[in-house]
Amino acid sequence: MSTASAWKRRAITIPRTFALFVLLTVLSPVLFAIALLVDVVRALTGSRQFATIRVVAFGWVYFAVETIGILRLTFVWLTFRRNEAVFRRRVRKVQMWFARNLLRGVTSLFGLQMTVDDPQVATPGPMVMFVRHSSIIDTLLPPALIGDQFDLRLRWVVKAELLADPALDLAGLWLDNCFVDRSAGLGEIRRIRRLGQGLTEDEGVVIYPEGSRFTEARRKRAIEKLTETSPDLAQRARSMTHVLPPRPGGALALLQAGTDVVFCGHVGLDGFAKVTDIWTGNLVGSTVQVWFHRVPAAEIPKGRDDRVTWLFDQWAALDREIAQRSD
DSSP states (O other): OOHHHHHHHHHHHHHHHHHHHHHHHHHHHHHHHHHHHHHHHHHHTTOOSOHHHHHHHHHHHHHHHHHHHHHHHHHHHHHHTTSHHHHHHHHHHHHHHHHHHHHHHHHHHTTOEEEEEOGGGGOSSSEEEEEOOOBSSGGGHIIIIIIHHHTOEEEEEEEGGGGGSHHHHHHHHHSSOEEEOTTSTHHHHHHHHHHTTTOOTTEEEEEOTTSSOOOHHHHHHHHHHHHHHOHHHHHHHHTOSSSOOOOHHHHHHHHTTOOEEEEEEEESOTTBSSHHHHTTSTTTTOEEEEEEEEEOGGGSOSSHHHHHHHHHHHHHHHHHHHHHHHO
């Protein structure tokens, strides 16, 4: 990805973010009044979570954090870019601040009760973390709960579409991360493999093996595709009802780093793949459980086929844990 194309993109996304923040701030009295009216009407029909006003409030928080993040990153770039070590450390601090405050905004505004089991098992590095992906919110869990708390430097494998978020664009491309084009094939797999190389004791790589946020429709499509290419894996995927079958490509590329693997599971955020899902009000007052499970490198098979089988076994175990905790 060229520097010129990156700044061309940012010339659109950064001013747009600033403009939306100013617009939301100026219009906030009107927006909150309308949201309150909508919630009152919804309350008369039985929906008493006042989700509309919460969504509007979080929209303002998001653009406020985004705007401040861009300004802080710009200051870091202007001040420290000639000292790479200091520059990267400062960028990472802004990245952690961004994730921490967005997660606080979500938990506070929607009244979430969050429990985290054994987060310390994610440390020390080097390690690769496989995270369940069911929500627009769960992307905040690793940086806010692991990276920030234990000062663990995380590298990310995420979809290229997220470059539309300018704060993530700036911090993400100034650090070691991989924004992948999910349709590009082997070239992207090689980039992911390189991302896992040279990890130290305070580093890890985060990837979402499902490739997309879970929905039942996506689950059915994934199983149909596996039925055509790998009937045995499709049969195993049918038994997983809370997760999408993992896509082996990126996960196997990172396993070549030879590190321990940490699995991150969660319940309580299910069914919130889009902002419109949050507007239903079902998120309000939810209890969110997050847990981590570590597999030593010595217990991970070596051959490709054995690793695919192992990955599906681990993902099936994660699915069963989700079912148990959801009861």
